[in-house]
Amino acid sequence: xxxxxxxxxxxxxxxxxxxxxxxxxxxxxxxxxxxxxxxxxxxxxxxxxxxxxxxxxxxxxxxxxxxxxxxxxxxxxxxxxxxxxxxxxxxxxxxxxxxxxxxxxxxxxxxxxxxxxxxxxxxxxxxxxxxxxxxxxxxxxxxxxxxxxxxxxxxxx
Numbered sequence: 001x002x003x004x005x006x007x008x009x010x011x012x013x014x015x016x017x018x019x020x021x022x023x024x025x026x027x028x029x030x031x032x033x034x035x036x037x038x039x040x041x042x043x044x045x046x047x048x049x050x051x052x053x054x055x056x057x058x059x060x061x062x063x064x065x066x067x068x069x070x071x072x073x074x075x076x077x078x079x080x081x082x083x084x085x086x087x088x089x090x091x092x093x094x095x096x097x098x099x100x101x102x103x104x105x106x107x108x109x110x111x112x113x114x115x116x117x118x119x120x121x122x123x124x125x126x127x128x129x130x131x132x133x134x135x136x137x138x139x140x141x142x143x144x145x146x147x148x149x150x151x152x153x154x155x156x157x
Contacts, residue, residue: 006113009053009060009072016069017060018045024096031133061113063097063106071097073110077121090118092128111144 009017022045028035052058052074063071074094080086092114097106118126128146130137 006061006063006073006109009049009062011050011053013060013062013069013072014046014049014053017049017062017072020069020072020096020098021045021049021094023098024094027096028131028134031131035131059114059117061110061117063101063110065101065104065106070101071095071106071110073114075114075117075126077118077123086125088121088123090114090121090123090126092126095128107140108144 022037025035025037029037049060052060057077059075059077061073061075062069072094073092073096075090075092077088077090079088092111095107095110095114097110115126126146127149128141129152130141132138
């Protein structure tokens with residue numbers, strides 16, 4: 001499996017991106033049921049992905065191997081409130097590589113594509129949220145230089 005360089009997502013990629021996103025959500029659901037998919041989830045995912053492709057403040061990147069999409073990354077550029085010293089930031093909201101294509105540098109290439117996009121938009125900081133129980137995800141992001149910033153606490157009702 002030879003990966004091609006990361007590229008921006010295009011509308012024909014939407015079904016593959018939705019399938020990968022479902023893979024990501026199912027993986028997270030195994031860590032905590034709060035991440036479980038709703039009934040009928042695939043249809044809204046493609047709509048959300050289409051909107052993301054059209055949104056100037058969102059970037060979707062794909063990685064291909066052997067002519068098919070095997071990973072994707074989503075990043076969103078956000079402007080800070082006028083009172084904040086930091087004018088903007090970027091959040092990497094999703095990153096997934098299909099299981100059979102992992103450990104080949106594809107995730108790193110996708111993350112680097114998002115980081116380069118964030119830099120090009122003027123962001124000086126990039127955030128990523130990783131489930132506390134996602135040891136592989138925590139390790140991945142820490143190897144890329146990410147560290148603790150804000151703890152998100154929850155309380156189930």
